[in-house]
Amino acid sequence: MGLDPKLLEIIVCPQCHGALLPVETSEGGELTCQGECQLRYPVRDGIPVLLVDEASK
Numbered sequence: 401m402g403l404d405p406k407l408l409e410i411i412v413c414p415q416c417h418g419a420l421l422p423v424e425t426s427e428g429g430e431l432t433c434q435g436e437c438q439l440r441y442p443v444r445d446g447i448p449v450l451l452v453d454e455a456s457k
Contacts, residue, residue, distance in 0.1 A: 401429035402446045414450050415439055 401422055411431075413420055418435015422443075429443040431450075439455035441448060 401443055403429075403443065403448065407448075411448065411450065413437060413439060413441075415452050415455070420448075 401424060403422055408420065408422060411420060412418060413433040413435055416433065416435040416437040418433045418437065420431040420441070421434055423430050423432050423440075427442070428445075431441045431443060431448055433439045433441075439452070439457065441450050441455050443449070
């Protein structure tokens with residue numbers, strides 16, 4: 401996925417402020433919230449899209 405490890409240390413879920421776990425997918429990747437909301441945020445061209453409207457359950 402190519403995300404900087406330092407970036408992953410500081411970004412959190414915009415919905416519940418939970419930690420985000422990077423997961424490889426066939427579309428490139430996503431960041432899955434480990435908090436209570438469990439939303440999945442897409443990663444497009446190596447850039448996390450941390451918009452609640454773009455997230456999926």
